[in-house]
């Protein structure tokens with residue numbers, strides 16, 4: 345099994361990115377939306393196993409103080425093999441001066457805790473689909 349990390353958007357198969365995110369349960373955005381989101385992010389990572397794209401992650405940062413991580417996902421067929429850790433550590437390692445924030449999917453808090461993240465006690469979010477986010481357990 346050969347693992348390859350890609351740190352730019354060159355030649356990325358956006359249909360596959362959308363497929364991985366959907367399979368991992370992270371929303372239903374199509375290939376075009378995903379492409380825009382990743383291309384507009386300053387720090388991206390794509391994980392290939394034997395040249396198949398199976399994991400993704402991205403961050404928005406000012407590169408010196410603050411960064412936010414989004415869309416960390418590993419295809420269910422490849423979860424539990426350390427690839428999620430690889431994605432988050434890759435993004436964090438490339439933003440060494442930044443504080444990192446994110447909102448974990450419900451039930452994934454323990455994954456981030458293992459990687460050194462701590463629960464935000466004053467985190468606030470203004471979501472465009474506020475009711476859906478409340479129903480999914482992200483907000484009060």
Ligand SMILES: CC(C)(COP(=O)(O)OP(=O)(O)OC[C@H]1O[C@@H](n2cnc3c(N)ncnc32)[C@H](O)[C@@H]1OP(=O)(O)O)[C@@H](O)C(=O)NCCC(=O)NCCS
Pocket residue numbers: 368369370414415416417418419422423424425426427428429430446447448449451452453454455458
């Ligand atoms: C969350 C996710 C990225 C983790 O990826 P993964 O490749 O399965 O995780 P890893 O194998 O790298 O796990 C790293 C460590 O976290 C632990 N871990 C993984 N998921 C966990 C969970 N839900 N709760 C607690 N610990 C967890 C693993 O046991 C492992 O521990 P170890 O290093 O002591 O062996 C993956 O499950 C996923 O894509 N989930 C769906 C999408 C999602 O919820 N993404 C996060 C949204 S921000």
